Amino acid sequence: MRTRREKNLCYNCDEIFTVGHRCKSRQIYLMMSEEEELAYGHNTEIQDENEDDIIVDDMTVFLNALSGNTDMNTLKIKVPAWITDIQGSYHTDNHYREVIQAKTVDNTAYPE
Numbered sequence: 001m002r003t004r005r006e007k008n009l010c011y012n013c014d015e016i017f018t019v020g021h022r023c024k025s026r027q028i029y030l031m032m033s034e035e036e037e038l039a040y041g042h043n044t045e046i047q048d049e050n051e052d053d054i055i056v057d058d059m060t061v062f063l064n065a066l067s068g069n070t071d072m073n074t075l076k077i078k079v080p081a082w083i084t085d086i087q088g089s090y091h092t093d094n095h096y097r098e099v100i101q102a103k104t105v106d107n108t109a110y111p112e
Contacts, residue, residue: 001013010017013025032040 004011007018009015010021010023012027013023015021015023
């Protein structure tokens with residue numbers, strides 16, 4: 001790291017780092033919990049898969065995340081999202097933000 005910094009090289013590629021530098025070979029970083037890592041084994045290399053073959057289990061977005069409530073354990077990801085409600089209707093995350101701002105959230109489906 002020190003030698004790369006002294007030579008003014010990018011940390012991810014061998015090109016000289018300048019303002020606005022973008023690496024030619026882009027990388028994807030993956031974060032996994034220990035349980036996921038054990039479930040997938042230690043081989044976490046990315047494989048090309050058809051999008052139709054990808055199965056997503058236990059994906060949950062909490063209302064606090066959509067409303068903007070944050071604490072020290074919050075990870076923010078800024079991407080557009082499509083959300084399905086209990087009835088299976090698809091909405092964008094903006095729809096839920098509007099509902100939250102109007103304070104008309106129906107909590108009958110989630111009794112406390």
